Amino acid sequence: MATESGPGRDPGTPPAEPDAQASNRTTRRAAKGRRARDRETARRVRTVAIWVGVAVVVATAFTLIALGEEPDDDGTQVPPPTASELADTVQLLGDAYRAQGICYGWRLDGGRTSRLSVGSNLGDGVEVEDDPRCERWVKIAAVVTYTSESSESSDLASYEVTSSDDLAGIDYETGLKRLDLPTDAFVDDPGWAVCRAAVFLPLLVAESGAAPAAPTKTVPPGSAQPVPAALPDSGGDFWRDRWAYLVGAGGLFLITALLLTVGWFERRHQLPPPGAAARARRPPASRR
Incomplete structure (x- = not known):
């Protein structure tokens, strides 16, 4: 005698996935998208860092070249009369x-x-x-x-x-x-x-007594003034003598700091998020 069965799924319909598996797939897709976005951000940051480094190197090189080609006007030019x-x-x-x-x-x-x-x-x-x-x-x-x-x-x-x-x-x-x-x-x-x-x-x-007296106005107008005071102390020569080298060292330090920052940024975004490794090793939930 045939037994009437209660409501159930159609025999041709595949079994529904457990909620845990669906959640894992969603999490993996989200993590994959996030890693893709992080890689794109890291690529942009790296490009900007490269261009900034090139700009700093070029600016430093031009500064050193300009100092090397500096004319005699480095404080040794004697001023003539006006x-x-x-x-x-x-x-x-x-x-x-x-x-x-x-x-x-x-x-x-x-x-x-x-x-x-x-x-x-x-x-x-x-x-x-x-x-x-x-x-x-x-x-x-x-x-x-x-x-x-x-x-x-x-x-x-x-x-x-x-x-x-x-x-x-x-x-x-x-x-x-x-x-x-x-x-x-x-x-x-x-x-x-x-x-x-x-x-x-x-x-x-x-x-x-070798000649008669000349006209009494013997000082040019504008020259009837006290002898100019001695020039003020211009300070130590350490910075004046080495400032170009300090500029170059500062540029290299900036490039180094920039590259370290980019490396840290890329490393941080290449690592999986906390708990991702544990979830990957977790066996899938068994079907009942």
């Missing part, structure tokens, strides 16, 4: 020439730059020694040398006054010191000092 100082000096020396009949001139050499400034009562750029218009003449020649900022040596200055034979017995050096123009003034402001010394020469000649 245009107004030259114009005033030529005018005052011209007045002295008309009063005394003596030519007065100057010359400034700056380190490796000879004839940085040359002039006389005859004009800017005109010397007096060999000019036929100057039978009697006096000239001051100054040499100023600035050392580089990384050097421990001091800046140097010296000057010499030469003249025609009949004016050679005058003590010009003592007179310039008495007029508050020592060699230190040539270090502090070479252009101003050589022009001021030139316009003092007619006064010293007149004091010696």
Whole structure:
């Protein structure tokens, strides 16, 4: 006799998966998607890190090249007289020439730059020694040398006054010191000092009795000022001498830190999430 069975599944329908297996599959798909996203993020971070590293290397290289090709303007360039100082000096020396009949001139050499400034009562750029218009003449020649900022040596200055034979017995050096123009003034402001010394020469000649007094205005306008104070201490030479190397070292440190950060990021996102290994080793739930 046939037995009536209760409601049940169709014999042709596959058995339903247990809830645990469905949950595991969902978890695996989610983890796979998360790992894919992490790999893509790591790839982008690595690309950015590479470009940043290249930029830092290029910037550091250009800095070092620029320092290697740096011109002589590293603190050793001696400043010449300004245009107004030259114009005033030529005018005052011209007045002295008309009063005394003596030519007065100057010359400034700056380190490796000879004839940085040359002039006389005859004009800017005109010397007096060999000019036929100057039978009697006096000239001051100054040499100023600035050392580089990384050097421990001091800046140097010296000057010499030469003249025609009949004016050679005058003590010009003592007179310039008495007029508050020592060699230190040539270090502090070479252009101003050589022009001021030139316009003092007619006064010293007149004091010696070799010529009548020149016009009393013997200091160019704008030069009637105290001798410039000594330059302030520029500090130690350690950082000035080594800052380029410190910039390079800083760039390399930045690149190293960037690469370590990228490596840590990739390593962290390549590891499976906590508990994933244990779940992978767990045997699937048995069917009942």
